[in-house]
Structures are given as structure tokens and as C-alpha cells.
Amino acid sequence: MPVSLVDVAKAAGVSNATVSRVLTNSSHPIAEETRRKVLAVAEELGYRPNLIARGLRTEQTYTVGVIVENILSPFIPPITRGIHDYLRQHNYSAIIINSDWDPIVETEALENLARRHIDGVIFVESYTRSSDEVSKLIPKPHVFVHRLFNALNPNSVVPDDLYGARLAVNHLACLGHRRIAFINGPEGWDATVNRLAGYREELAAWDIPFDPALVGRGDWEVQSGFTVAQQLLAQPARPTAIFAANDLMALGVIYAVQDAGLRVPDDIAVVGYDDRDFAGFVRPAITTVTMPCEAMGRLSAEFLLRLIDQEADVIEPTLVQGQLVIRQSCGAATGEWQFEREQGSVIRQQRLLHTECREPLT
Amino acid sequence: MPVSLVDVAKAAGVSNATVSRVLTNSSHPIAEETRRKVLAVAEELGYRPNLIARGLRTEQTYTVGVIVENILSPFIPPITRGIHDYLRQHNYSAIIINSDWDPIVETEALENLARRHIDGVIFVESYTRSSDEVSKLIPKPHVFVHRLFNALNPNSVVPDDLYGARLAVNHLACLGHRRIAFINGPEGWDATVNRLAGYREELAAWDIPFDPALVGRGDWEVQSGFTVAQQLLAQPARPTAIFAANDLMALGVIYAVQDAGLRVPDDIAVVGYDDRDFAGFVRPAITTVTMPCEAMGRLSAEFLLRLIDQEADVIEPTLVQGQLVIRQSCGAATGEWQFEREQGSVIRQQRLLHTECREPLT
DNA sequence: ATTGACAAAGAAAACGTTTTCCTATATAAT
């Protein structure tokens, strides 16, 4: 029923080989007339190459596996969006697997992908395997994107958390804050290490002494931001600004400030991290630093295809920078409180590092 | 390099055919001894069937396409999670395509899936195609899940919005509210039609007269909930409760109530719909009705496999019920304000319909 | 004893491509 390559060959009065050569733009020489004839016939018959059959012969399936540890993580959709976009432009498709942090599921998934002879694998937010382990399980190129632990493995694309933290602190410093507290995430995460480093570096750039009493540790959840902020606010010389290592904790901070009878941003400025959707519509809307998910996704796909095409053997760990999104929680946004996300300020502020902003903004 | 079926056959001293029969549990009789021998050898050599080669012969790829209109929609992750879970248990994999509402991309995607000889397609939140159109584009079974328009097409799995709206209104009525306003979504959406119907039905069940002045229309966004709520609150006999057709608008309602110098839930009770993540951690946390995304996803996958296995020709449109999640915004939740989601109350309240709760709860 | 049915297994065809050979011209170089 479906028309095959042989059907086209017969109808065009040529051999299989010729049709295949025309359709795959083979380097084998083909007379211009023949080429046109074949293309015309193929078009007319509505021929669709069978990628399964092709894959059997060429051992290339134009399919990559995407392994996701937790499909409900808020970063997954934009990351996969970037991946998909790039892949589609290069005629690749993606098989997505959700492993739910289960190593057994993940191993089975790799097994399954191997059976399908996919061309490569992208691990999203994965941390269970090292590059070597993966290579042993599936002899295909792979890339890690948004690796949460040991991010500097080869073949990984991760956010530049140090830079992002500097953006946040820089913004607060520009606004005149000198007692800037920091609520970090749990130990062990790369994000935690690097955001702290960025915080310290930017403080140093402004000649603000580092004060351990201004640094707390949460667990990424709202409640922890709330609790730690309460402690920070109870200090004798309380901070004038609090930078939380993610938006959820920043929201907890805002609640704590409000419960203490203070106002955000008037009494305490708050900056978050991640640019989660709610950051734009809670009250006050949260100034934050974006996770460059889509860009990371794109890049990881680009790198994977480069590995597949053997244009590279290994990819250097790559950092992707986020942007500062200025909203209400830090007092810098102008104009009325609004629900729309301020795209303009993202662009305007994105390169504000201390070198360009040695003095407070106003 | 990789070990093939012929390798296994040689090593076991039998023919290809025998190995294949053993490994696929064919109905062809096999001596028990031979079977064991083959299995042992396959295991020992680490044989992995080549699904590409198998697919070429059997015309079954154990792959389904999942077409998503907008991968950033908040419902997509849980829906695909349900789909993946079910598929994995049945050894199927999913190729995901994000069409970004672009019919051209979608058509190309279908074309691509057809080339890959996938076994079926699931359309998630799609509305651009009718069942017939799809069948013309790709001669494989398909299912729609969470169809936003014309939801009662054959082969679709959609939320039971009428039931969900009744749950919400019932809850408010149980709490003693009699002037219950409703902020609906934009015209044309199935959700809009059905949630209004549910609102009216439940009012009728409580013998509360329907008052058009208490019904407004938003556009699903926070701002619209805010604006419409302001209008409702300005009425001479203002409502004591407002049911918003989604959580974003419910949040806008809360802001409007607060801006009017009133309190939620003390002065005005608010109920939302969807159970978005933020509903659990905004202040006050929003009482809402869940979208049964994961269940819908599972079910759609189940139906698709049924179609693929030709156990059915067509699937009747199927409604999936959500649950009421009681939080702070309606005044019914007991205990302190807390960040954790109250799993218990979901279960406890889920079957409260007017028949079981003819009178206010307290 | 002959036939029929069944179990068990192998040989070979088939799936739809790509690719390796091979052949037949035409043209260029000796």
C-alpha cells in the first residue's frame, strides 16, 4: 500500500540504486535529466522514505534519547524546548524518558535506547552517572545539560551560577545596599557552591566585607526561606537586602519580612534566582536572575550533534549566562506595579556588572 | 562488534529462526532444552535485539508520537508523565514534538513520524486538527488528550470540568455561602462552557437562584481576575465568595479583595481551578480543583495502545474527574497557615457533592 | 503397514533501504 523506493524506481524506469542516489544527494554522479525525472516521480507518487529501513542499513536513526530525572522539575520544559528546536532544524527527533530518579529505570531506559540504535543521548539534570559509566552502558555520544552535581564533567552544559549571583548582588549594591544577606541552598549542589562564590566575589568587588552572620542556608523550599529570613531579621544589625538562591526561598523571605511588619522593597530588598513563572505575578513581583534553560537546551543539542558527526571527540564543560530580571522586590523598577513581565529591563540590565556600575545607580 | 541474532544462533548451534522464535515467545513449538540453551547463550553473549531491524520486518516500532502544541503549558509535564509511565510499562517509547501552535511544524512533524513508522500518535492540548484530518495525514491510530476545543471529538480524553466546577461551588455552598460569584474564562473554550454549566447546576441543586450580575469573564490571566473582581466587589450586594475558573485569575481576585481592604477568606472566600504549583504557596494558599493531568495522560496512552492492538476501533470521549484541594482561601482549612500541601484534605473532600452535603458543613 | 497429525527445526524469502561492485559508454591523454 505505501509506496516504496522500488515503486519509484519502476515508475521512473531506473534502478533502486539510482533512486536512492538521487534522494540522498549521494556523491555518485547522476545525469541531471535522470535526477529530475526521479524527483518528479517520487513527488507524484507521494513517496516517503522509510526511516526504519534506512536506519537498518546506515546505522543512523536520526533519533536521540533525552533522559530526564524528574519530568516535573520546572526547568525541564524550557530545556527540552531548546533541545527540540535545534534537533528539529537538523531533522533529528527526540525520545524522552522520565527516570524519576530511579537508577533501575534509567538503566533500562538506556538499554532500550541502545536497542533502538539511537544516535546519542542527552541527560537533563542527571547526576547519577559519570561520563565513563554512561559510555559503558551505551556506546553513543552523550551530553549532560543542567547537571546538578559535578557540573564540570566533560560534555556538560550548565548555568553560570557564579555570574548570575554576581548579577544579583551587583544590582543590590548598585541600589546602595551594603548589608546584603544571602540565603543559600543545601550543601553539595554545584549551584550552592557557585552562587556563594559569586556573592562573595561581587561583595569583594565593591569592597564590602564578607560577614558570615549574613549567610544562611535553606533547602530550596518556601518554608526554609521564611525561617532563615526570620533569623536574619532578628539580628541586631539587620540586613537591608536579602538575596535568596532561588525564587521559592525568596518568596519565603518576602513573607517573613511582611510578618515582621516590614515592607518589600521599601525596608528590605529581595532578589531571587531562577525566574520561575510565579516570580512575575506574586506580590511584590520578584526581581530575579534567569536560568538560561532554553539556551542550555539548544547548546546541548548542538554539542551532541557535533559529537555524533564526529566533529569533536569531547565537549569542554560550558557555562551559560542568565540575565537579571528587574521587578518590584528590589525597589529599582519604575512605574506602577504590573502583572506583565518586564522584558525591556532584562535586556537593559543584563550586562550590568560592577565594572560598568561602580557607583550606586541613584 | 555488537552481537547479532546470527551470532547467537551460531554459538548455540541452531538456526536464526529458532533463536528468533525463542526470543519472541513465538507460538511455534520449541523443545524446552533448545529454549534454555538459546536463552543461556543470548544472555552470555549479551545479545540485544535490534529494534530497527525488527521494526522493518514487523512494521511495528513500539514507538508513539506525542504532539504538544505548547511545551511550556503547565499541564504538559504531568500529562506526559502519565503517558510515559504507561508506555514504559508496555515497552513503548515516545517521541515528543513541540509544534508551538504552528500548523506547518505540526504537519511536518506528522510527516516525520510517518517516515519513522511510529505506531500511533497522542495529541496533547491540540485543537488544530479534527480526527478525520489527522487520519488523512497519518494512517495510524491517534488519541487527543486535554483537547481544549471540541473536546467531545471521538478518541479524546478530557477533564470533567462540569464536575470540577460543581465540586468548587458545592464546597462554597457547604460553607454557607449563597452569593457566589463566578469569573469565567474566554468564550469558545470547552472549559469555559463546562465550568459555567457546573456552576449553574450546583447552584440549582442548592436552590440558589442564578444571578447574571455575579458572573464575569476573564482571559485566564492574573490581571483579568483582578479587574473583574474589582467590578464584582463594587456591586451594592457584593458576593461573599468568588469562584475563578483558574488559579491565575483566583490570584488576581485575592489581590483585588486585599486592595479593597477586605480579607480572604474572612470577608470573601476564593476558590480557583487547576491546582497550579503556586496555589499551594501564595498567601493565602488557594483552595482549588485539580486538573487530573497524570490520569488523563495515562488513560490516553492506554487507549492508544488499545487502538494499536486493534482491541477497539474508536474510543468514546472520556471525562476524567479532578479533586477538590482545600487550602486557606475559602476558610474551611483547619490549623495554622502552612506551606505544605494538604494531601489529606484532598482525599477527604473529593467526593463531597450536594447529595452528600445538603447542608452547610458547620 | 500406511496414513495423518504433530513437534521441532532449518532454509530461504522478505522487509526497504544503501552501498559495493561491476559494466557501458564517452571523452581525454598518450
Add this chain to the structure above:
DNA sequence: ATTATATAGGAAAACGTTTTCTTTGTCAAT
């Protein structure tokens, strides 16, 4: 005039399975 080279295309092998067809026994029923 012969040989080399390039162009163009066909025949057939190959990819790794499944499945059809065929064969060989074995056992039971006539």
C-alpha cells in the same frame, strides 16, 4: 589507435530481524 579516466547507471549484496515454506522425525490412529 590504444589506453586511461570520468560519467552514468545497473545488479546484487548487505543490514538484522521475522516469517513462510519445507523437511525430518515421532507417535497415534487406522
